[in-house]
Amino acid sequence: xxxxxxxxxxxxxxxxxxxxxxxxxxxxxxxxxxxxxxxxxxxxxxxxxxxxxxxxxxxxxxxxxxxxxxxxxxxxxxxxxxxxxxxxxxxxxxxxxxxxxxxxxxxxxxxxxxxxxxxxxxxxxxxxxxxxxxxxxxxxxxxxxxxxxxxxxxxxxxxxxxxxxxxxxxxxxxxxxxxxxxxxxxxxxxxxxxxxxxxxxxxxxxxxxxxxxxxxxxxxxxxxxxxxxxxxxxxxxxxxxxxxxxxxxxxxxxxxxxxxxxxxxxxxxxxxxxxxxxxxxxxxxxxxxxxxxxxxxxxxxxxxxxxxxxxxxxxxxxxxxxxxxxxxxxxxxxxxxxxxxxxxxxxxxxxxxxxxxxxxxxxxxxxxxxxxxxxxxxxxxxxxxxxxxxxxxxxxxxxxxxxxxxxxxxxxxxxxxxxxxxxxxxxxxxxxxxxxxxxxxxxxxxxxxxxxxxxxxxxxxxxxxxxxxxxxxxxxxxxxxxxxxxxxxxxxxxxxxxxxxxxxxxxxxxx
Ligand code: SF4
Numbered sequence: 001x002x003x004x005x006x007x008x009x010x011x012x013x014x015x016x017x018x019x020x021x022x023x024x025x026x027x028x029x030x031x032x033x034x035x036x037x038x039x040x041x042x043x044x045x046x047x048x049x050x051x052x053x054x055x056x057x058x059x060x061x062x063x064x065x066x067x068x069x070x071x072x073x074x075x076x077x078x079x080x081x082x083x084x085x086x087x088x089x090x091x092x093x094x095x096x097x098x099x100x101x102x103x104x105x106x107x108x109x110x111x112x113x114x115x116x117x118x119x120x121x122x123x124x125x126x127x128x129x130x131x132x133x134x135x136x137x138x139x140x141x142x143x144x145x146x147x148x149x150x151x152x153x154x155x156x157x158x159x160x161x162x163x164x165x166x167x168x169x170x171x172x173x174x175x176x177x178x179x180x181x182x183x184x185x186x187x188x189x190x191x192x193x194x195x196x197x198x199x200x201x202x203x204x205x206x207x208x209x210x211x212x213x214x215x216x217x218x219x220x221x222x223x224x225x226x227x228x229x230x231x232x233x234x235x236x237x238x239x240x241x242x243x244x245x246x247x248x249x250x251x252x253x254x255x256x257x258x259x260x261x262x263x264x265x266x267x268x269x270x271x272x273x274x275x276x277x278x279x280x281x282x283x284x285x286x287x288x289x290x291x292x293x294x295x296x297x298x299x300x301x302x303x304x305x306x307x308x309x310x311x312x313x314x315x316x317x318x319x320x321x322x323x324x325x326x327x328x329x330x331x332x333x334x335x336x337x338x339x340x341x342x343x344x345x346x347x348x349x350x351x352x353x354x355x356x357x358x359x360x361x362x363x364x365x366x367x368x369x370x371x372x373x374x375x376x377x378x379x380x381x382x383x384x385x386x387x388x389x390x391x392x393x394x395x396x397x398x399x400x401x402x403x404x405x406x407x408x409x410x411x412x413x414x415x416x417x418x419x420x421x422x423x424x425x426x427x428x429x430x431x432x433x434x435x436x437x438x439x440x441x442x443x444x445x446x447x448x449x450x451x452x453x454x455x456x457x458x459x460x461x462x463x464x465x466x467x468x469x470x471x472x473x474x475x476x477x478x479x480x481x482x483x484x485x486x487x488x489x490x491x492x493x494x495x496x497x498x499x500x501x502x503x504x505x506x507x508x509x510x511x
Contacts, residue, residue, distance in 0.1 A: 002145040002293040004050045005085050005100050009147070012289055012297040013074070014109070015022060016151040019299045020068055020285035021106075021114055022058045022214050026302055027056055027072065027216040028259070028284045033308045035191055035249075035256035043482065043492070044254025048191070049312040050480070051249075051282050054450040056307040062112055067384050067394045069114040070153030072103050075211060079144035080383035100133040107132040114395070114470055115384045117156065117500045121364050125306045126352075128467055147291040147370025150214045156443060157422070157476035158188035158281035167273040173198065176275060178245070185210035186251025186423035186493060187399035189281035189445035193260045194242070197276040198231075199268035205276040212262035213280045215286070219260040226357075239322065246500030249422055250444055252337075252482070253496025255504065282446025299409070314339045314480055323377055323476075330419060334483045336490040338481040340441065343477040346377045346420070350398050352469040354406040361413050370461035371471055373414035377441075380421035382404055382468035383452070392458040392474070396448030400440065401429070408432035420492055424493030425485050434489030442484035442492075454479035 005501030029052070036048040058065045074100065076413030086092045093101065107114040108131055118133065118381055121127040142148075161184040165176055177196070197208025219239055227233040239261045248254025268274060289297035319334070334340070349357070357367060367373070380400055384393025407429040410416055418438055422445035425433070433440055457475035463472050485491045 001081050001083055002079065003083050003085050004147055004291050006090075008291060008296040009098045010094050010102045010105065010499065012149065012291060013099055013151060015296070016149070016259055016299060017072065017103060017106035017114070017153060018109060018112055018290060020151065020153055020287050021064045021112065022062045022412065023287065023302055024055045024059070024065060025216065025233040025284060026306055027218070029307060031217045031259040032148040032191060036308075036310070039249070039255055041248055041252065041496070043252040043496065044249040044256070046312065046314065047249040047252060048341070048363065050447040050450055052308055052310045053312060054447040056304070057453070058449045059302065059304055059307060061449065063387075063392045063449050064112070064114060064384055065153060065285065065449065066446055067115060067382060067396045068117060068157065068283070068398070069107070069132070069384065070235070070283070070285060071118060073134065073152045073154055073210065074099050074137045074216065075150040076137065076139045077109050077148035078139060080141055081145035081147045082147055095139065096134070096137050099135050099137055102133050103133050104131040111387065113385050114388055115393070117381065119228075126437075127317045128416055145292070147296075148288070148469060149291065150288045151338035152214060152286040153281050155189070155281050158192065158279045160399070161185075162206070162209070162276070162278040164202060164276045165272070166202060167275055169271070169273045171273060173234065174237055174241065175273055177277060178241055180277065181242055181257075182245060182247070184279065185401065186247065187401060188279040189283070189422070190247060190251065190257045190279070191249050191259050192284060193262055193280040194238070194258055194281060195280060196263045196264060196279045198265040198274070198281040199273060200266035201272075202274050204266055205274035208264040208266060209276040209278040213278065214286050215262055217260040217340075228296050230378050231263045231265055235263055244501070244504050246497045248496065248500055250442070251493045251497065253492075253498075253500035257501070264338055266396055266410070314341070318480065324439045326336035326417070327375070328417060328437060332437065332487055334439060336483055338483045338485045340481050340483065342377075342479045342481060343479070344446060345473055345475050346379050347371065347373065348379045348381050348383075348472040348474060350380050350382050350464045350469055351402055352401055353471050354410070354464055356463060356466075358406050358409055361409060367414070368462040370473070373410070373416040375415060375417050377418045377420060378416060379474065380419065382414070383458070383472070384448075384468075390452070392452055392455050395452045395455060395474075396445055397443040397451075399423055401426050404429035411436040411438050413429055416418040424491060430485055430489045430491055431484050435489070437487045439483060439487055440485035441481040443479070443481050445479035447481045451479065
């Protein structure tokens with residue numbers, strides 16, 4: 001019989017969540033570095049350079065890899081001989097309460113405050129719970145006297161791209177994956193992993209897909225030793241064929257879209273073939289530990305020498321833009337795929353701020369003081385709060401397509417000149433951008449701490465009550481972005497993958 005103290009589980013969960021907020025798993029960093037070394041697409045290589053530099057900065061500075069510090073997902077394997085012990089004078093907690101207390105402590109840690117992204121009443125008021133609770137918890141009772149814990153913090157951008165299909169038993173899983181991945185766009189911040197669950201029932205397949213993402217990247221070992229069963233054959237076939245789509249890092253076109261394919265399966269009904277797919281993004285975050293009753297878990301910090309030393313200087317080939325003086329005529333000159341270094345003032349706004357602005361227009365109201373968008377740029381971001389002497393915490397871009405439906409109204413009513421976000425725009429937004437001769441610029445998702453280093457000043461100018469979704473004014477210096485949709489509506493997220501898919505096919509660089 002093992003006795004696990006409630007305080008040990010709480011402390012271990014809190015420590016693990018802090019740890020994964022700033023340390024990427026080393027297997028992930030090595031896989032991105034390999035992809036970076038062999039990448040031939042300049043845009044994709046630049047994006048991976050930023051992800052790797054960001055990762056090292058975060059490990060050194062102990063600050064979050066991404067501004068989206070995730071929804072906490074926990075897998076527990078509880079030994080049947082485990083007993084729980086509460087604290088004297090403290091009410092007995094359920095296992096879920098212990099996990100949630102660990103989440104609360106991690107996200108409110110003043111040394112490395114993490115972003116609280118969880119909203120209660122999701123179909124209604126969508127009110128922030130302020131401490132990132134509750135976690136999504138999966139428990140299994142297994143033989144033994146230990147508690148095995150896997151803790152992950154999953155970004156919303158990649159979670160939003162989860163897919164489920166109830167295929168016919170004779171359907172091809174590979175065909176479904178190849179048809180589905182391009183529909184996911186780049187909002188899941190590739191390069192990353194695809195977790196695939198096959199079999200069981202609908203909910204079992206989804207759970208298997210998520211669980212598969214908790215394993216380390218090991219596709220190279222599999223390739224070396226050769227597949228020994230159908231699932232291993234599928235992993236290699238899907239990996240090669242998805243990479244041959246040419247989507248590339250951040251969807252800009254390139255050789256590597258996925259670093260590994262993970263698959264878990266389970267027996268299923270004779271009439272069924274459930275398949276679920278969940279991507280893991282550039283902010284892959286998970287940790288594993290075991291409690292055996294001897295105290296809280298200790299996760300050894302990684303060696304920083306194991307992080308690649310990347311130097312990246314776009315200065316000589318980038319166009320420098322002063323946001324305080326830029327004109328519509330200047331924007332006409334910007335070419336799709338061109339790198340810009342932005343300096344000056346911009347406003348921020350994401351889902352909730354856009355919704356509120358659109359509602360104000362509908363009521364005939366003007367925007368609050370400080371929110372004059374004429375001739376200016378808006379950055380889709382919900383930053384992490386600052387700590388110590390920071391101006392702002394990690395502040396990378398959020399998925400731009402969520403703002404697509406607001407774009408025409410915003411451009412029309414305000415004279416906004418451009419938007420900055422992550423990944424592609426939908427056709428409705430591209431049409432609006434072309435019509436208004438505006439522009440959409442892309443920053444790298446998953447390089448949030450690096451981006452925050454370019455922000456010199458930050459203040460909230462409107463909608464304080466929206467927390468991280470409030471409208472801020474940022475003053476930036478040399479913030480790197482790519483022209484992703486130009487004034488003519490040319491989108492690099494369309495042209496890049498088409499170009500690289502053709503190049504890969506011609507060169508037969510399929511791996
Ligand atoms: S890397 Fe991209 S998908 Fe992942 S958490 Fe960050 S913004 Fe979201």
